[in-house]
Amino acid sequence: MMLELSQLSHRFALTEVLAGINLTLPAGESVALVGPSGCGKTTMLNLIAGLDRPSEGRIENRYAATAYVFQQPRLLPWKTALDNIALGLKARRVGRQEWEARAAALGRRLGLTGADLDKFPHALSGGMQSRVALARALALEPDLLLLDEPFSALDVGLKAELYALLLAEVMARGTSVLMITHDLMEAVRLSDRILMMAPAPGRIVGEFRLERAQAERDEAWIYHSTAAFMRTPEVRAGFGLPPPPHPSPAGGGGQGGGLPPAAASSRGPEKKAEMSCGAH
Amino acid sequence: MNLLRAWATGIPAYLWSGWGAVASLMMLLALWDWGSQLYGDLVLPSPLATFDTLAGLLAEGGAWQELAVTARRALAGFALSLAVGSVLGLLAGLSMTASMMSRPIVTVLVGMPPIAWLVLALLWFGAGDATPVFTVFIACFPIIFVGALQGTRTLDDQLKDVARAYRLPARMTLTDVYLPHVLSYLFPAWIAALGMSWKIVVMAELLSTPDGVGAALAVSRAHLDTAASMAWIAAVVGLLLAVEYLVLEPVKREVESWREVQ
Numbered sequence A: 001m002m003l004e005l006s007q008l009s010h011r012f013a014l015t016e017v018l019a020g021i022n023l024t025l026p027a028g029e030s031v032a033l034v035g036p037s038g039c040g041k042t043t044m045l046n047l048i049a050g051l052d053r054p055s056e057g058r059i060e061n062r063y064a065a066t067a068y069v070f071q072q073p074r075l076l077p078w079k080t081a082l083d084n085i086a087l088g089l090k091a092r093r094v095g096r097q098e099w100e101a102r103a104a105a106l107g108r109r110l111g112l113t114g115a116d117l118d119k120f121p122h123a124l125s126g127g128m129q130s131r132v133a134l135a136r137a138l139a140l141e142p143d144l145l146l147l148d149e150p151f152s153a154l155d156v157g158l159k160a161e162l163y164a165l166l167l168a169e170v171m172a173r174g175t176s177v178l179m180i181t182h183d184l185m186e187a188v189r190l191s192d193r194i195l196m197m198a199p200a201p202g203r204i205v206g207e208f209r210l211e212r213a214q215a216e217r218d219e220a221w222i223y224h225s226t227a228a229f230m231r232t233p234e235v236r237a238g239f240g241l242p243p244p245p246h247p248s249p250a251g252g253g254g255q256g257g258g259l260p261p262a263a264a265s266s267r268g269p270e271k272k273a274e275m276s277c278g279a280h
Numbered sequence B: 001m002n003l004l005r006a007w008a009t010g011i012p013a014y015l016w017s018g019w020g021a022v023a024s025l026m027m028l029l030a031l032w033d034w035g036s037q038l039y040g041d042l043v044l045p046s047p048l049a050t051f052d053t054l055a056g057l058l059a060e061g062g063a064w065q066e067l068a069v070t071a072r073r074a075l076a077g078f079a080l081s082l083a084v085g086s087v088l089g090l091l092a093g094l095s096m097t098a099s100m101m102s103r104p105i106v107t108v109l110v111g112m113p114p115i116a117w118l119v120l121a122l123l124w125f126g127a128g129d130a131t132p133v134f135t136v137f138i139a140c141f142p143i144i145f146v147g148a149l150q151g152t153r154t155l156d157d158q159l160k161d162v163a164r165a166y167r168l169p170a171r172m173t174l175t176d177v178y179l180p181h182v183l184s185y186l187f188p189a190w191i192a193a194l195g196m197s198w199k200i201v202v203m204a205e206l207l208s209t210p211d212g213v214g215a216a217l218a219v220s221r222a223h224l225d226t227a228a229s230m231a232w233i234a235a236v237v238g239l240l241l242a243v244e245y246l247v248l249e250p251v252k253r254e255v256e257s258w259r260e261v262q
């Protein structure tokens, strides 16, 4: 099972939004897609989800079940939370008793009470709606999960909680994840690989691997790695930041102490930087 | 079936919640009674006299027949505009060009006074059933058409994408995504049109037919029988209120319970 994009390009009318995207996502990997607003991240996810056809190139999705969590919850307003969660199950013609049980169990696992499950979306808070949207995707038991900044509108605490719930589900099932995020720290916390995109036209300009296992990532490591990530030329150029005042904080001392400078190594047309955070 | 059960079980609580409405109706009756004491029964018969006359008319039996005739015409015109307006509105909503083109036509139809249609209908159809039915149809049509048009035009691309991403079968996309949305626009339009049909039919009958409540009103007016006129008016309004508050409103509440504002 894997997802493979080769030489993917997409145009809206005459505007080229994506150009020459190559990406392979093998089973069990989590990849974060970061880049400035409007660089084509959502377009790429829509193409992968089959909501649009690419202008050029090929998308081969050999995952058995793909689920998509949109940027906004996008719940059906005339369905209760429970019915919304079960949407994909009903589409698969799962029997009523089964979808009811599965949706309710999943909802509870994500922190929704029985009363919440009977409510219509307008009666749920933003955080609750996001839980329902996440549950709707997880109910499919996907082996590829597409996430488009799903919790960007939520406060930090809620976000952390939902990501913990998400991680637990993903780890338990070995789900592959392709997530878009604005939050570099989130990308460092949750992914095995970060792809940096640049706009006009949207393309991948950098690839960074995070070697440490999810379970061993403590807060200090995440802060240090994010700082190192933010100093790489690809990220600074991509987000239009000025070059760092002190290009590489080599050696010890201060907050960033112990971090090796991000080592960039060429690999074909793309740059690749290894960020292995050893314990110094 | 579910809807029927919900409707039946919801009635007591709904009636209880209607005390405010009852109180305001009582105020209106009091005002009416005061007016009749001020001007005398000849100008404005008191509520009591009116309901007395109405009871008499109903007991005679003839009144039920007139009401049935009127109801049949109103419902025929309403059903016709419901079917034609909903279908044409949905179709027009699916095409950008059609919805743009229909807008000015609808504006003309809405702006046209029903009495003008009545005159035309009299010329075309004469003094039969067809005249009130046509007038009701043409007056209700634009309301329903616009409701259906807006319902389809406002279908949310984002929800369409949800339907596709979660691989809903075509039938389920229709019943779970498109229809509920369109109905939330259509239903209020249907209710508005039903109220409209009831008013229009009485007016049309008054001027065009030998039977029905409108014709009875014309007769009582010719006899200067204010009590009978008021009795007929009370019957028409009472019937409309009963249909609206005992049938349509509870159904609407149930159908649209997901809405933020009720």
Ligand SMILES: Nc1ncnc2c1ncn2[C@@H]1O[C@H](COP(=O)(O)OP(=O)(O)O)[C@@H](O)[C@H]1O
Residues within 6 Å of the ligand: A012, A017, A036, A037, A038, A039, A040, A041, A042, A043, A044
């Ligand atoms: N349906 C569309 N029609 C035309 N242009 C679009 C459409 N969707 C997105 N775009 C344009 O494509 C570019 C990429 O958009 P998007 O993929 O949403 O970016 P991102 O998710 O990275 O912020 C933007 O410039 C946007 O204006």
Ligand SMILES: [Mg+2]
Residues within 6 Å of the ligand: A041, A042, A071, A148
């Ligand atoms: Mg986006």
